[in-house]
Amino acid sequence: MGLFTFNQKWIMTQTWEHLLFAHWPVSVDCIRRLVPDELEVDTFDGQAWISIIPFLMSGIRLKVFAEIPYFSTFPEINLRTYVKSHRRPGIFFITLDASDPLVVEMGKLWYHLPYHKAKISFRQNGQEIIVHSRRTPSDAFSTCFDGCYRPASIPFAAQAGTIEHWLMERYVLYSKHPRTKCVYWAEVYHDPWKLHAAEAHIGRNTLADGLLDTPLGKPALLHYSKGVHALVGPIHPLR
Incomplete structure (x- = not known):
């Protein structure tokens, strides 16, 4: 879809800043258990x-309103995998x-996304980003993520056919309603990612505990991006 066409359809804008993309290879069978049957596991x-992607979210605005004053810049951490439906690759x-x-509740209500409330510290020290996250209510066993990262190369654009392009250049999100189990999709438009190789140290990380056969160890691939401005389309049931 071209930008002009999508400009007629978007309903929300967001800006994503200072992103780490930490990637791990896993078995198809493991991912198959985590995604709806209606979606094909992409490989x-x-x-x-x-x-796992920690980042800052800012600039949330609905198309029919000015920027929503309540929303300041706030941190978020996503755990995602890669799927496709009707040959359309997505996340x-x-x-x-x-x-x-409020974002947690909006994400659940509007896009049926599996959001969790967390207390997240996200600070910048020079080029280094330091993140500490605990789901709330906090206790010794709360799901958590602790890490720090920084860019480690000049920026580059992922080339078609590479693993970087396959991982990053995806413009459809898929979700499943927790009650009805219906699968939904929505389009997202932004400029192609400007990536850096990244250096990162990930300490305690239990985001995938209980979901995978084994805990996540050292990431196989690491990328950093300063960020993008994104347009988000309406959600639709998958047919």
């Missing part, structure tokens, strides 16, 4: 992948943690 050279969000309680 690169026969390999399924899972990713399926397994979990989303956010520090803004």
